[in-house]
Amino acid sequence: MKNRRRRNRRKGGKRTIPRKPLIIAGSIAGALLVIYLGVSAFFISHFYINTSINGKDFSGATAAEVEEYLRSQVDGYELTLVEKDGVTDVIKGSDISLQYKENSDIQDALEAQNPLLWITSLFSKTNTDVTIDVEYDQGELTQKIQEIQAVTQEQTDPVSAYPKFDGESFVVEPEVYGTAVDVDALTSKIKEYITEFRTSLDMMEEECYKMPQYTSESPEVQEACDVMNQYCKASVTYTMTENVVVDKALISTWLTYDENMQVSLNQDAVREWMRQFGSTYDTVGATRTITTPTGKTAQVSGGTYGWSIDEETETQNLIASIQNGEVVTREPAYAQTAASHSAQDWGTTYLEVDLSTQHMWYIVDGSIALETDVVTGLPADNRQTPEGVYDILYTERNATLKGEINPSTGKPIYETPVSYWMPFTWQGHGFHDANWQSSFGGSRYQTAGSHGCVNMPVDQAGALFNMLSAGTPVVIHY
Numbered sequence: 001m002k003n004r005r006r007r008n009r010r011k012g013g014k015r016t017i018p019r020k021p022l023i024i025a026g027s028i029a030g031a032l033l034v035i036y037l038g039v040s041a042f043f044i045s046h047f048y049i050n051t052s053i054n055g056k057d058f059s060g061a062t063a064a065e066v067e068e069y070l071r072s073q074v075d076g077y078e079l080t081l082v083e084k085d086g087v088t089d090v091i092k093g094s095d096i097s098l099q100y101k102e103n104s105d106i107q108d109a110l111e112a113q114n115p116l117l118w119i120t121s122l123f124s125k126t127n128t129d130v131t132i133d134v135e136y137d138q139g140e141l142t143q144k145i146q147e148i149q150a151v152t153q154e155q156t157d158p159v160s161a162y163p164k165f166d167g168e169s170f171v172v173e174p175e176v177y178g179t180a181v182d183v184d185a186l187t188s189k190i191k192e193y194i195t196e197f198r199t200s201l202d203m204m205e206e207e208c209y210k211m212p213q214y215t216s217e218s219p220e221v222q223e224a225c226d227v228m229n230q231y232c233k234a235s236v237t238y239t240m241t242e243n244v245v246v247d248k249a250l251i252s253t254w255l256t257y258d259e260n261m262q263v264s265l266n267q268d269a270v271r272e273w274m275r276q277f278g279s280t281y282d283t284v285g286a287t288r289t290i291t292t293p294t295g296k297t298a299q300v301s302g303g304t305y306g307w308s309i310d311e312e313t314e315t316q317n318l319i320a321s322i323q324n325g326e327v328v329t330r331e332p333a334y335a336q337t338a339a340s341h342s343a344q345d346w347g348t349t350y351l352e353v354d355l356s357t358q359h360m361w362y363i364v365d366g367s368i369a370l371e372t373d374v375v376t377g378l379p380a381d382n383r384q385t386p387e388g389v390y391d392i393l394y395t396e397r398n399a400t401l402k403g404e405i406n407p408s409t410g411k412p413i414y415e416t417p418v419s420y421w422m423p424f425t426w427q428g429h430g431f432h433d434a435n436w437q438s439s440f441g442g443s444r445y446q447t448a449g450s451h452g453c454v455n456m457p458v459d460q461a462g463a464l465f466n467m468l469s470a471g472t473p474v475v476i477h478y
Contacts, residue, residue, distance in 0.1 A: 036119075039118060040115040040116050040118055041115065042115075042118075043113065043115040043118040044115045045062055045063075045110070046060050046061065046062055046110075047059065047060065047061050047062075047066075047109075047110060047113070047126075048113055048118055048121035048126055049118075049121045049122060050121050050122070050124065050125040050126060051121065051125075051126045051128065052125065052126070052127050052128065053066060053106070053109070053128050053129075054128075054129060054196050055127075055196075056069075062110075063106045063107045063110045066106050067102060067106055070100060070106075070197070071100045073100075073197040074093055074098055074099060074100045074134070074197075075093075076093070077092070077093035077098060077194075077197060077199075078090050078091070078092050078093065078199065079091045079092075079190065079193055079194060079198070079199060079200070079201060080199060080200045080201070081148060081150075081190075081201050081203060082200060082201065082202045082203060082204075083148075083149060083150040083203050083204075084150065084177075084179065084203070084204060084209070087149055087150070089147075089148045089149055089150070091141075091144050091145075091190065091194075093136075093194075095140060095144055096136040096137050096140040096141045096144060096194075097135075097136055097137040097140060098134060098135070098136045098194065099134060099135045099136070100133075100134055100135075101133035101134055101135050102133070103133045109128050113126075133195075134194060134195055136194065141187075141190070141191075142187075145183065145186065145187055145190065148181075148186075150179070150181050150203060150209075151181050151183065151186075153179060154179065155178070155179055155180040155181065156178040156179045156180060157178045157180050157210060158175065158176060158177050158178040158180070158209070158210055158211060158212040159175060159176040159178070159212060160175050160212040160213045160214040160215075160221075161173060161174055161175040161212065161214045161215050161216045161218060161221045162214070162221065162257070163221060163224045163225045163228055163257060163263075165228075165248075165252040167249075168248075169225075169229050169232065169248075170224075170225040170228040170229050170232070170252070170255075171225060172216055172221050172222060172225060174215075174216045175212040175214065175215045175216060176212070177204075177209065177211075177212065178209070178210060179209070180209065180210040181203075181208060181209055181210070182207070182208055182209060182210045182211075185206075185207060185208050186203065186208040189201060189203075189206045189208055213259070214261065218261075220260070220261040221261060223261065224257050224261040224262075224263050227263040228252070228255045228257075228263055230325055231251055231255055231263075231265060231322055231323070231325070232247075232248035232251050232252055232255075233248075233325040233327075234246075234247075234248075234251060234321055234322045234323075234324070234325050234326050234327065235247040235248070235326075235327045235328075236318060236321050236322075236326070236327075236328055236329075236330070237328070237329040237330075238277075238330065238331065238332055239329060239330070239331055240281050240331075240341060241281075241341050241342075244277065246273075246318065246322075250273070251322055253269070254266045254269045254270055254273075254322075265319065265322060265323065267315070267319055270315055270318060270319055270322075271311070271312075271315045274309070274311045274314055274315045274318065275311055277309065277311075277332075278308075278309040278311045281307060281309065282306065282307055282308050282309055283306030283307045283308075283338060283345045284303070284304060284305065284306035284307065284308045284336065285301065285302055285303060285304075285306070285388070286301065286306065287299055287300070287301040288300055288301070288343060288344060288345070288389065289343065289344075290344060290352070290475055290477060292352065292354055292361075293352075293361055293363075293368055293371075294357075296354070298354070298477040298478065299477070300387060300388065300389060300475055300476070300477040301387065301388065302386065302387050302388030302389075303386075303387070303388025303389035303390045303476075304388070304389075304390050304391070304425070305338065305345075305346065305388075305389040305390050305391045305473050305474070306336070306338050306345055306389060307334065307336065307337060307338045307341070307345060308334060308335045308336040309332045309333070309334055309335065310332070310333040310334055310335040313333040313335075314332040314333045317332075317333060338473075339473065346389060346473035346475060347473065348363065348364075348365050348366040349363060349364050349365055349472065349473075350363055350472060350473040350474065350475055351363075351392075351431070351468075351472060351473070351474045351475065352474075352475045352476075352477075353374065353376065353385070353454055353474070353475070353476045353477075354477065354478070355376055355385060355387070355476065355477065355478045356478045357441075358373055358374055358375065358376060358440070358441045358442060358443075358444070358445055359371065359372070359373055359374065359441060360372060360373075360374050360454065360456075362464055362467065362468070364467075369467060370460065370463055370464055370467065372440065372456060372457060372460040373440035373441025373442075373457075374440055374441065374454050374455055374456055375434065375437050375440050375441075375444050375445045375448065375449060375450060375454075375455040376445050376449060376450060376452075376453075376454055376455070377445065377449050377450050377451060377452040377453070378445065378446070378447075378448075378449030378450065378451075379445070379446060379449065383449060383450070383451050383452055384449075384452065385429065385450070385452050385453070385454060385476060386425065386429060386452065386476065387476050387477055387478065388476060389473060389474065389475050389476075390424040390425060390429075390473070390474040390476070391424060391470075391471050391472060391473050391474060392422055392423070392424055392468060392469070392470050392471060392472045392474060393423050393424060393425075393426065393430075393470060394423065394470050395420075395421070395422050395465060395468060395469070395470060396421040396422075397419065397420065397421075397465075398417070398418075398419060399417070399418055399421035399432075400415055400416065400417045400418075401414070401415070401416045401417075401418060401421070401428070401432070401453075402414070402415050402416075403415075403451060414451070418432040418433055418434075418461075419432075419433050419458065419461070419462065420432055420433050420458075420461040420462055420464070420465040422464070422465060422468055424474045427452075428451075428452070428453075429452045429453055429454075430453055430454070431453070431454045431456055431461065431464065432453055432454075432455070432456065432461060433455075433456055433457070433458040433461035433462065434450070434455035434456065434457075434458075434461075435458050437455050437457075440455070440456070440457060
């Protein structure tokens with residue numbers, strides 16, 4: 001009977017799970033939960049593991065313990081200032097009446113953490129910054145800062161890195177650090193360090209000195225060098241009596257940069273150089289030397305003939321060439337040209353009048369084509385013939401020469417018809433026939449001189465008129 005009952009139990013119904021393992025597992029889970037909650041309860045009043053406050057480890061500490069530590073830092077607190085060249089100064093807490101002042105930041109930081117998440121702190125660090133309030137005498141701190149060696153010594157300002165021409169190109173000239181202290185920055189950093197109870201402040205590292213605006217690593221300085229070197233690629237050669245070259249050596253002196261390292265070409269400097277260039281090579285009014293056909297050497301100056309550079313036009317041309325980095329050979333733009341770049345810029349075809357000997361020549365290709373005695377202006381009453389180098393303005397047949405208006409009559413002081421008129425100034429000076437002159441040459445001009453013109457015999461004036469063309473140089477000298 002017993003065996004039958006056993007067999008019947010095996011054959012019918014579901015298999016029963018043993019209760020004991022479940023009870024054990026539940027007990028363990030419950031115990032772990034109790035332990036976890038117990039640890040969570042601990043972290044209600046304690047900081048997480050791996051918690052740093054203002055850089056110091058306070059794992060498992062209470063707010064009170066943190067407060068106590070911070071309060072203890074005031075006693076014997078010293079801040080060492082590390083200055084340039086290893087010089088140090090010390091500000092003691094006692095020097096400035098330093099005191100710790102409680103606030104709610106530490107308690108707030110504790111309450112901000114979730115106790116139930118304490119386990120996460122085992123796998124990561126928590127860095128918390130809190131404001132530490134301290135009290136100190138502002139006047140005493142200011143006084144101590146004024147006594148720092150770096151502040152009392154001679155203050156030299158820093159020099160920023162900048163583009164420097166080394167003879168070949170612009171390169172970055174490194175910055176120079178000075179000794180001038182940025183007192184505002186230093187004061188701010190000292191207050192920050194005192195608040196955090198930090199014990200050593202490196203003034204250079206914390207930029208408590210006046211710092212250069214640009215260093216060797218500043219991209220703005222290298223970019224400025226690149227722009228300047230682009231300008232310096234230009235080279236303009238002017239073909240004068242000798243070549244005059246505007247190249248990088250000169251262009252580099254015209255390049256400037258502002259406080260933002262923006263490069264510019266100093267156009268005023270270019271214009272001034274062009275003015276000096278013009279004064280060197282312009283010949284209008286300049287003193288020249290001439291040797292007459294008789295072998296006499298004379299100096300001649302003044303007049304309107306000669307080379308004259310169009311300075312403003314050529315300034316703009318030169319600026320454009322520099323900006324475009326051009327390499328070019330050319331003559332400058334001229335407002336007025338002459339026959340030759342030689343010392344006698346009137347060339348080999350010209351009219352010459354010697355006021356001393358009262359004689360003139362017409363030289364063609366270096367040879368005398370015509371010569372004659374003349375009568376020039378009376379050396380009184382502003383009637384003398386002007387010295388200088390001029391050119392024939394135009395030629396005219398059968399002209400009437402008129403003098404200045406007589407204020408009392410309202411008519412010209414003279415009206416003289418001539419057959420051949422060849423003026424060389426717009427004020428009325430020129431060559432013409434003078435059939436009223438009884439003779440020419442000698443000293444006649446001193447008593448029967450003209451109003452400034454060069455009086456010629458009729459036949460010679462006619463011959464000259466037929467050979468002459470406008471633009472022919474005229475050289476008049478004593």
